[in-house]
Amino acid sequence: MMLAVDVGATRLRVAVGTPDGRILRKIVVNTPRSGGKLAVAERIVEIASKLLGERKPEAVGVASIGPLDLGRGWVVNTPNNPIRSFSLSEPLAEALASRVILANDCMAAVWGEHVYGLGGGLGDLAYITISTGIGGGFMVDGHLLVGWRGNAHEIGHLVIDYKSNTRCGCGGRGHWEGLASGSGLPRLASLMAQQYRYESTAWSKAVEGRLSSREIYLYARRGDSFALRVIDEANRIHAAGLAGVIASYDPRLIVLGGAVAVRNHDLLIPGIRRYLEEYSLHKPPRIEVSAFGEDSVLMGALAIASHTPPELERFSFNPRK
Numbered sequence: 001m002m003l004a005v006d007v008g009a010t011r012l013r014v015a016v017g018t019p020d021g022r023i024l025r026k027i028v029v030n031t032p033r034s035g036g037k038l039a040v041a042e043r044i045v046e047i048a049s050k051l052l053g054e055r056k057p058e059a060v061g062v063a064s065i066g067p068l069d070l071g072r073g074w075v076v077n078t079p080n081n082p083i084r085s086f087s088l089s090e091p092l093a094e095a096l097a098s099r100v101i102l103a104n105d106c107m108a109a110v111w112g113e114h115v116y117g118l119g120g121g122l123g124d125l126a127y128i129t130i131s132t133g134i135g136g137g138f139m140v141d142g143h144l145l146v147g148w149r150g151n152a153h154e155i156g157h158l159v160i161d162y163k164s165n166t167r168c169g170c171g172g173r174g175h176w177e178g179l180a181s182g183s184g185l186p187r188l189a190s191l192m193a194q195q196y197r198y199e200s201t202a203w204s205k206a207v208e209g210r211l212s213s214r215e216i217y218l219y220a221r222r223g224d225s226f227a228l229r230v231i232d233e234a235n236r237i238h239a240a241g242l243a244g245v246i247a248s249y250d251p252r253l254i255v256l257g258g259a260v261a262v263r264n265h266d267l268l269i270p271g272i273r274r275y276l277e278e279y280s281l282h283k284p285p286r287i288e289v290s291a292f293g294e295d296s297v298l299m300g301a302l303a304i305a306s307h308t309p310p311e312l313e314r315f316s317f318n319p320r321k
Helices: 039-052 089-096 105-116 176-180 185-195 201-207 213-221 225-249 259-279 293-306
Strands: 002-007 011-017 023-030 059-064 099-104 125-130 134-140 253-257 286-289
Touching: 002 039, 002 293, 011 039, 011 293, 023 039, 023 293, 039 089, 059 089, 059 105, 059 293, 089 099, 099 105, 099 293, 105 125, 105 134, 105 253, 105 293, 125 225, 125 259, 125 293, 134 176, 134 225, 176 185, 176 225, 185 201, 185 213, 185 225, 201 213, 201 225, 213 225, 213 259, 225 253, 225 259, 253 259, 253 293, 259 286, 259 293
Parallel strands: 002 059, 059 099, 125 253, 253 286
Antiparallel strands: 002 011, 011 023, 125 134
């Protein structure tokens, strides 16, 4: 039995599963947003004890928000959680007495799609999450891309608009994540509300700074003209970002995951396709939403625990004897 952990900026998912890709039991809680460097690991251990009892997992796969320092097993200076930096691999290996494999959430998710999902048999594959933040995981020529610290995939921080003054959570300007992620979309709406006037509920709330990402999609479904304009602009931004992905990695398939993409793929994917050929160097590949829904990263964590890719083996943490 494997333990799979998805450390998100907002939610912490912990599950026990089998090597053939079955999730047996799962607990979802809020990710700790205060405490010291061990706060997240201690919460994971607490949940694991409820799922496992006295049993020891064969291995623990942890798929986490980044940036990462895989050599140390840490999350370092993450832009979307107030704790910012915290330790995962070593405290989990010691507390659970099991081997721990840590990976960026999207890196794990693309491996999960390769092992269990839509990317089976494909050696050139991209997974893009559109959620609180934006991230990516990539396979090229059958190899999982990792990077020397584990950060060969921070595509949410690609600069989409170098003239933009909109700050990303990391502090940079004009980033894909800062403009069109779940956390960035309200900022985009607020900026657009200052430039255009609409007789719409969404516009009024955006002017007052009270329009959430969820509400933008909700009002768009109701036909709100301003919300539809914001979604169209966000889809242009996503298309520009994906054009960079296609030029860099040449994937045969792009799988979209994350809460924003999973819940709103009917508004996202057609809009992205509408603009992608205009921006893309190559003919765009297939774009699909993950069949795992909001559990795509959790399935990735299960995959790296049960079918550890060789590129991550050197970063495994084993408990001290």
